[in-house]
Amino acid sequence: xxxxxxxxxxxxxxxxxxxxxxLVWSDEFTSSISPDWSFEIGRGNSGxxxxxxxYYQQENATIEDGKLIITAKxxxxxxxxxxxxxxxxxxxxxxxxxxxxxxxxxxxxxxxWPAFWMLGENITTVSWPACGExxxxxxxxxxxxxxxxxxxxxxxxxxxxxxxxxxFDFSGFHTYSIEWDEQYIKWFFDGQQYHIASIExxxxxxxxFHNHFFILLNMAIGGNWPGFVIDDTKLPAQMKIDYxxxxxxxxxxxxxxxxxxxIQLFPNPASNHITLITENAANYRxxxxxxxTVQSSVIVQNRSIIDLNTISSGIYFFSIFNDKNxxxxxxxIVIK
Numbered sequence: 208x209x210x211x212x213x214x215x216x217x218x219x220x221x222x223x224x225x226x227x228x229x230l231v232w233s234d235e236f237t238s239s240i241s242p243d244w245s246f247e248i249g250r251g252n253s254g255x256x257x258x259x260x261x262y263y264q265q266e267n268a269t270i271e272d273g274k275l276i277i278t279a280k281x282x283x284x285x286x287x288x289x290x291x292x293x294x295x296x297x298x299x300x301x302x303x304x305x306x307x308x309x310x311x312x313x314x315x316x317x318x319x320w321p322a323f324w325m326l327g328e329n330i331t332t333v334s335w336p337a338c339g340e341x342x343x344x345x346x347x348x349x350x351x352x353x354x355x356x357x358x359x360x361x362x363x364x365x366x367x368x369x370x371x372x373x374x375f376d377f378s379g380f381h382t383y384s385i386e387w388d389e390q391y392i393k394w395f396f397d398g399q400q401y402h403i404a405s406i407e408x409x410x411x412x413x414x415x416f417h418n419h420f421f422i423l424l425n426m427a428i429g430g431n432w433p434g435f436v437i438d439d440t441k442l443p444a445q446m447k448i449d450y451x452x453x454x455x456x457x458x459x460x461x462x463x464x465x466x467x468x469x470i471q472l473f474p475n476p477a478s479n480h481i482t483l484i485t486e487n488a489a490n491y492r493x494x495x496x497x498x499x500t501v502q503s504s505v506i507v508q509n510r511s512i513i514d515l516n517t518i519s520s521g522i523y524f525f526s527i528f529n530d531k532n533x534x535x536x537x538x539x540i541v542i543k
Contacts, residue, residue: 228306228454235450236275240268243300247293247425249285255293256335259320260429260437262287268294275448277426279319281439289437293425301328301421302453307343308384308395309424310449313377315349318437320427321446322346323383325420336360339415341392342370344383347433353377355385355394355402362412373401380449388456392416424448481513481525489535492526493518518542 234241246265247255254260262284269276279291313321322345327338340358347354356370375381375396386393394402406413426446429435483491485506491513492503501518519542526537 228456231302231305231453231455232300233450233452234275235273236270236448237273239270240275240294243296244294245297245299247295250287254430255427257427257430257432258435259427260287260318260435261289261291261427263293263425264290265292266290267292273449275424277321277424277446277448279314279426279428279442279444279446281442289428289442291426291428293423295326295421295423297326297328297330297421297423299421300453301419302455303417303419304388304455306384306386306454307422307452308382308454309343309451310380310382311344312380312445312447312449313344313346314426314441314444314446315346315377316438316441316444317348318429318433318435319349319441319444320345320347320430320433322423322425322427323448323451324423326423327415328419328421336366337415339413339418339420341385341387341416341420343385343394346377351375353383353396357392357404357413357416359413359415362409367412369404371402380447387416389417422451422453424451479515481515483511483513483527485511490528492528493540494524494526495521515542 232243234243246268247263248265250259250262261279264284267278267280267290269278275294277292277294279289281288282290284290307325309323311321311323323343324345325341325343326335327333327340330338336358337360342354342356342358345354345356346352350372351374352372353375354370354372356368358366358368361367371394373396377396382395382397384395386395390405390407392404392406393400406416409417424446426444427433429437483506489506490504491506492500494500501523521542523540523542524537525540527535529535
């Protein structure tokens, strides 16, 4: 009996593995506001660039029942007639590419502007819009639409934006997210994609979106977009965030290094054994073309000899998994 490896399937299995989303950061808001967040304070420049009415202060952000609560109020503070809160991870947590999502409940009334969004980490050096902006979720007034938008400085040095408003029933909590990689930014509502933008190779000057971005959560009152009529009878109003999570794909480079440096598979066509060398904990599984496992085991030694004598002739898939049960390598083998 001999095992003849067909190496072409390595690349298919590798590609499938690299698409897995791995949780790299989250805030579940279980008991307190994490030090991963800082607060914007005040009214910014010209109402945060939008002539917004509110004064942002830390007091308007609290943790209640495992949720972050941003409360907008009708009150006079430092010359402003309204207060609210704006949190950000700038300088603390930031990411290049990934799946960024939050479970949020938003109010809906004239003058409201809740948002879940991102800005380029280099904003302090290149300013806006050259840093880029990704609005994962915005809502204004009592509209039935949720907006997903990107803002940037294009290849002509001009401000550009590309977005869409989509009608949803957003009462209660819903998941708002983007999936962002080297080619696209995609927007989702409860897992349903409703918008996509190409950023491949910095098309149309979108090179900003190949840098690191940080997260912001806030609820503005009034401004250039929602307008300047406020329904004070709806205040105080609350934007509630159950969690914020960031996932990233296993990078191509790190996965290649992992295959090269930590898992080495040596089929020998002249024998009925496979030699497996590992640096970390792993396990393997041999399955037939129907997906039925015919042999499997945990790899506990740095060098293991896998005996194929007990397996009948046929075509099989030899798969290796890491200690988190993620597929990291697969080969098709023919046993004769």
